Amino acid sequence: MRHDSPRWPALLFFAAFAAIGNAGAQQSRTAALDRIVDEVQARYRLPGFAVGVVENGEVVYRRTEGELIAGSGRKIGADSLFKIASNSKSMTTAALARLVDAGKLRWDDPVTKYLPDFRMHDDWVTRQMQVRDLLIHNSGLRAGAGDLMLWPEPNTFTRADILHGLRYLKPVHSFRSRYDYDNLLYIVAGEVAAKVGGAPYEDVLKREVFAPLGLSRCQIGAWDRDGVGDVAQPHARRDGRYLPVRQDEARIAASTMDPAGGVRCSLNDMTTWLRAWLTPDRRGADGKPWLSREQREALWRAQMPMNVSPRQRDWANTHFAAYGYGWRLTDADGAFKVSHTGTLMGMYSLVTLLPDRRSGFVVLINGDAGDARSVFDQMLTRQFTAAQPERDRERGVAWYADALAAEAQAPGAGRAPDTPRSKDATPAELRPRLGVYRDPWFGEVSVCARGQSVRFASRKSPLLTGTIVRVGPRLRVDWDAEEVDTPAWIDFAASDQAATFVMSKVDPDADFSYDFEDLAFARVGDCG
Structure with missing residues (x-):
């Protein structure tokens, strides 16, 4: 053992030196x-x-x-x-x-x-x-397909609703x-x-x-x-x-x-x-x-x-x-x-x-x-x-x-249209379109008069409630809840066709979970 003893001070020195080096590297x-x-x-x-x-x-x-x-x-x-x-x-x-x-x-x-x-x-x-x-x-399926059964919260969609609703979501790719x-x-x-x-x-x-x-x-x-x-x-x-x-x-x-x-x-x-x-x-x-x-x-x-x-x-x-x-x-x-x-x-x-x-x-x-x-x-x-x-x-x-x-401000980076001034759509102009509508996976919504305005309201997703406004030749839903920050177009079928409508995001680059594009509503009843 005696011939090893002189190494100990050196080993301790190098260990201490390494510890100092590691501490310095960490700092x-x-x-x-x-x-x-x-x-x-x-x-x-x-x-x-x-x-x-x-x-x-x-x-x-x-x-x-x-x-x-x-x-x-x-x-x-x-x-x-x-x-x-x-x-x-x-x-x-x-x-x-x-x-x-x-x-x-x-x-x-x-x-x-x-x-x-x-x-x-x-x-x-x-x-x-x-x-x-x-x-x-x-x-x-489309990116975010059916996410309106998840968000915005709170809503009353269940996992059983999702399992049932998937069959109605049409694929957009193979x-x-x-x-x-x-x-x-x-x-x-x-x-x-x-x-x-x-x-x-x-x-x-x-x-x-x-x-x-x-x-x-x-x-x-x-x-x-x-x-x-x-x-x-x-x-x-x-x-x-x-x-x-x-x-x-x-x-x-x-x-x-x-x-x-x-x-x-x-x-x-x-x-x-x-x-x-x-x-x-x-x-x-x-x-x-x-x-x-x-x-x-x-x-x-x-x-x-x-x-x-x-x-x-x-x-x-x-x-x-x-x-x-x-x-x-x-x-x-x-x-x-x-x-x-x-x-x-x-x-x-x-x-x-x-x-x-x-x-x-x-x-x-x-x-x-x-x-x-x-x-x-x-x-x-x-x-x-x-x-x-x-x-x-x-x-x-x-x-x-x-x-x-710079990327966000580059020409063509955003596709949201510049929409002219809007005004509330009136019950009189939408009278033939008023009623209760149903989508097979999202369920029922009402498009009904309230005073001199027309209100859109989802039965199972209460935050998706808003006022229908006219923007030039088109109709838009402006949501009441500040958390729902993506307005939607609402496009009714021609007046000589069945009472139906589809929806889409005003800004096509908005969060894909606002999956309005997969909705297809048909009228099922009158406003209460």
């Missing part, structure tokens, strides 16, 4: 991340947000700013709950993968094996639709021929999970995902706002500032759309979620592997090709894009990137994983903030993938924010 990384966050906040003045970064499988950065409700003085922290919106989809597919691991389900099982009443518009598609098809946006984002089939996937898992979807998700991973603050289904506490509220930008919208009631009800976008989690939960994916041998609370390597690979296997946008090519040198099971798959400066976004009115989220680097990040925002989210994504991804130093030096937060602003 440098933290400072760089702080600069990004500070610059994004200076540009966009978000009401509140939370950012977490995982590097080499460990959480190396957490940052929270702002308030749960603007002006309340109640600060956002690492345990504050945010709606993660469509990032819920990867949790739904994880629950299904756990059921596959348990031998209770196969990805290529026909949906009708578990839900015999499931029907698509085409009988052949009904027979061919597999569980995997519910998850990859290849149904042939089955499995192209990608078009879909929410309704994730509701069906949740019902498959419930059937196979022997419990309501919400209970299956808690059992298969929340509990084994220790996502102790995540919420799904019905819960008590104040009992859980520390809940961020959504905000919309109005007249240059963020104002609260659609604030939660004291009792938060289970939502029909939970499997597609109903989960709420904290920053601490979401960094735990990231680590579960960046640690291939992650074990659950029972000490057993949480998910097999086979199913991890299945979830991140390219299933449906997606278009690569010019922005992706320019910003990240992206060459491929595809959808897996609840995840978007791309390359960014040569690195494999697994990600998803979540968008609900007043709530934006982003999850990005770089599996080969065992790194990733999450961004949660309680405001309408699409551009801020895009800048966060690019700047944080670059912390791990930057491959062109000269380009990356000149492109900072301001560069990307300016590029997005």
Whole structure:
């Protein structure tokens, strides 16, 4: 032993030197991340947000700013709950993968094996639709088809209504021929999970995902706002500032759309979620592997090709894009990137994983903030993938924010028409058209007189209530609720034809979940 003893001081010296070096590197990384966050906040003045970064499988950065409700003085922290919106989809597919691991389900099982009443518009598609098809946006339906059964909330549509309504939604493309984002089939996937898992979807998700991973603050289904506490509220930008919208009631009800976008989690939960994916041998609370390597690979296997946008090519040198099971798959400066976004009115989220680097990040925002989210994504991804130093030096937060602003203002960027001054349509001019109408999947609406105006009102979606106005030769519905920010054209059939009408978005580039284009109403009765 004596001949080894002189090495110990040297070893201790090098260990101390390495620790100092690691601490310095971490301080440098933290400072760089702080600069990004500070610059994004200076540009966009978000009401509140939370950012977490995982590097080499460990959480190396957490940052929270702002308030749960603007002006309340109640600060956002690492345990504050945010709606993660469509990032819920990867949790739904994880629950299904756990059921596959348990031998209770196969990805290529026909949906009708578990839900015999499931029907698509085409009988052949009904027979061919597999569980995997519910998850990859290849149904042939228009993007957002039938989403008016989910949003705006609150409404009284049930999952049974969705299962029944799908048969009336006509495809606009061939089955499995192209990608078009879909929410309704994730509701069906949740019902498959419930059937196979022997419990309501919400209970299956808690059992298969929340509990084994220790996502102790995540919420799904019905819960008590104040009992859980520390809940961020959504905000919309109005007249240059963020104002609260659609604030939660004291009792938060289970939502029909939970499997597609109903989960709420904290920053601490979401960094735990990231680590579960960046640690291939992650074990659950029972000490057993949480998910097999086979199913991890299945979830991140390219299933449906997606278009690569010019922005992706320019910003990240992206060459491929595809959808897996609840995840978007791309390359960014040569690195494999697994990600998803979540968008609900007043709530934006982003999850990005770089599996080969065992790194990733999450961004949660309680405001309408699409551009801020895009800048966060690019700047944080670059912390791990930057491959062109000269380009990356000149492109900072301001560069990307300016590029997005210029893109939005470019000629032809928006297709919303300039509509002349409107005036309320009168009961006299629409008298032959007044009545109760029905669409086979959306249900009944009334087009009836109220004083000297004509009002449109949905029976099952109360926020879709508004006044019919005349804009030149056309009729438009202007919704009462501020949260419903997409007016719709209403086009009645010619006077010598049956009393029917169709609808469409005034701005064709508005959120596709305002799926007015798939509605076809026929008159079924008189105004009461």
